[in-house]
Amino acid sequence: MARTEKAISKTSVNPRSVPKKKTKIKKGYAGWLFASPWIIGLLLFYALPVVSSLYFSFTTYSILQPGDFIGFKNYSDLIHDHLFWKSIGNTVYFAVIFVPLSIIFGVALAMMLNMRVKGMSIYRTVFFLPTLVPQVALAVLWMWLLNPGFGLVNGMLDKIGISGPAWLGSETWSKPSLIFMSLWGIGQAVVIYLAGLGDISNEYYEAAEVDGANWFQRTFYITLPLLTPVIFYNLVMGVIGAFQQFTLPYTLTQGSGKPNNSLTFYVSYLYDNGFKYFKMGYASAMAWILFIIIMILTLLIFWSSKRWVHYQGK
Template sequence: MKQEIKNEQINTAVHAPVVAKQRKKLTKSSSIPGWLFASPWIIGLVLFYAFPLFSSIYYSFTTYSILQPGEFVGLENYYKLFNDELFWKSIYNTVYFAVFFVPLSIIIGVALAMMLNMKVKGMAIYRTIFFLPTLVPQVALAVLWMWLLNPGFGLVNSLLDVVGIPGPNWLGSELWSKPSLILMSLWAIGQPVIIYLAGLGDIPNELYEAAEVDGANWFQKTISVTLPLLTPVIFFNLVMGSIGAFQQFTLPYTMTQGQGTPANSLTFYVMYLYDNAFKFFKMGYASAMAWILFVIIMALTAVIFITSKRWVHYQGK
């Protein structure tokens, strides 16, 4: 019996390397079809994402202009940017929009989601109505609001006149142009509202019942139960909203036909980047702007992630 066990151990030791080699061959041969199916996506990733990404790093140190290969100038593009008044103006406009739009979108989005989460007959219709503006293309949205905010015959100023309030020149005033853009953007926050609704549906009813037993009213349940358990969804929308706010482009570009008027109050960072790249063909300059924007967004996202440990609460923790 002992001899048979020893023979089996010897056979196993002898044949183990052979079996391992056969398994490696089978693994390699079985992975080939997978790589072939994934190859179109990999090729697209390299050609349309990786190559332009790393190329833009090099171009940001050159005077490349599409029509000419350009020369290596080191940090000259970055030096010119920091001495460019319109560059700083575009940053101010973008930060102004982000500071006001992102918090307002969260507050209004959560409030709308809580109202649309009520048990009311026909709620599916109300949810559809609030989501519909999201389906409107950005260009059509800009044209619609340009008509609504027209100082002469716009619907908004007409309604204000009814109650005796003189309406401002919304898009023609340096003071009111950015608030007008924020108003337009808030009109189309249906997508975050849907995400908030999903988060509200994930909160267990048992927690509300326990709060009622303790004598909590509606406001106390909202503060103690709803908002803490909704913070993961708020965190997600905060990150996505901040990134989107710093990339604002279509609405102001359409409304001002790329001019950023009045007085460059609607010249946003990405608009100025686009103008340098495709109007003035200063690709090196635009690449430097793109990497500065990348650093700003990465830094902002990192701050949000670091501070989230203090205010984001997950169920079960």
């Protein structure tokens, strides 16, 4: 009898556990209820447009008309589109030069702004201010500065006996000018580098000084290796941002891409096809090609990071 009573007591349900289960279920419902606005927004404004754009890339959809299903015709037309390849070339040119330069100048500026000098907060603010300027205002400002006739840049070059080029009016100098303008606004990346420099322990530098390491050795064997996680982050974001360059070149050329389409970037051409020529199916195909390119480049950077990114304590 005693054994059967023990068996019954083990198999019987504890009445206290039932309210706990109901409480967990209620909390789960409450959690989903509070998260529902974000979930609905994610589905309506992200997931649905992504799926729709994939479908539209196989159609002749033009905003005004639903269009017909044409399979891979948009993609095949892009292969034979000269301006499509021109826009890719301009974008790759910008990304290949701008991203490395932004990392080099960003790290160098961060190291200078990390020095213990009186009034350093003022210098940091000065270098960060250009990032607060809207892209349209930035474009107007540099159009005046780089004006070949009365611009400040060519005026300063004339004083030292150098005849300045046409800058934005020259096919040769238009993209370097855009790269220079973009480098003017790397203050946000500099702030991230400063945070990374502040995270490096002083114990490493103290040990290096004891071993007799000079400034260059401390920089190349301590600072840069331990800063690679931050460089890795800015590299990924820089590549993505470079391939999505739009506002600055579009404002500088009023959407024309002049001279000779040297400032027609990929996203600019995508925008023209979608909202200027109403070829939304064509633009959707371009958007998915851009997505694939960025995804491949990001995966390559992540794959290579195992060889050059070093984390503290590892």
